[in-house]
Amino acid sequence: MALSQAEHHAIRLAHAEAHAALHGLALTPLRRQVYAAIVESERPVGAYELLDALEPQRGRVPPTTVYRALDFLLAHGFVHRIESKNAYVACCEIGVPHRSQFLMCDGCGATVEIPGDELAGPLSHSAPAQGFEVHRQVIELSGLCALCARAARGIQP
C-alpha cells in the first residue's frame, strides 16, 4: 500500500529526530518547525516563505532567527541549499555525508535530489589538474519533470 504524503512527511520528520538524538544535535522546536515546513513544501522553499509558514504557530519571527535555524539544518545535513533559487530542500539521505546534484522542474518547481559523488567527484577532482582549487560546487539542472513534459506536449496524464 502506498503511503500518503502526510505519512511520508511524518516518517522524514521522525528520521530527522532520530538522527538528531543519536548525534546529540539540538533539534529545537523552531529548528524542527523550519525543517517540517521545508519537508512539507515538496519544492525548494525560500527563507521568506518559511517565515510565512511559521507565522500561524509562532507569530512573526525575525528573519535572522530563521536564517540561524537554516544554518544549523544546513551544517548538519538536514537540508540542502538550491543556489540558483536561494531556497532550501530537505535532504533525502540525512546522516550520510554526500554531495548532491539536483533536477529542478521549471514548470511545477518539483526538485529531485540525486545524491552521490559519482557525478560530482570526477568534476571536482579534475579541477586540481588545471591548477584550480574548488571551494564550492553546485550542480543544478533545470528543465521539465515527466508530468510537466507530458503536459507541454499536450498529452493528458
Ligand SMILES: [Zn+2]
Ligand atoms: Zn542530500
Ligand SMILES: [Zn+2]
Ligand atoms: Zn514539473
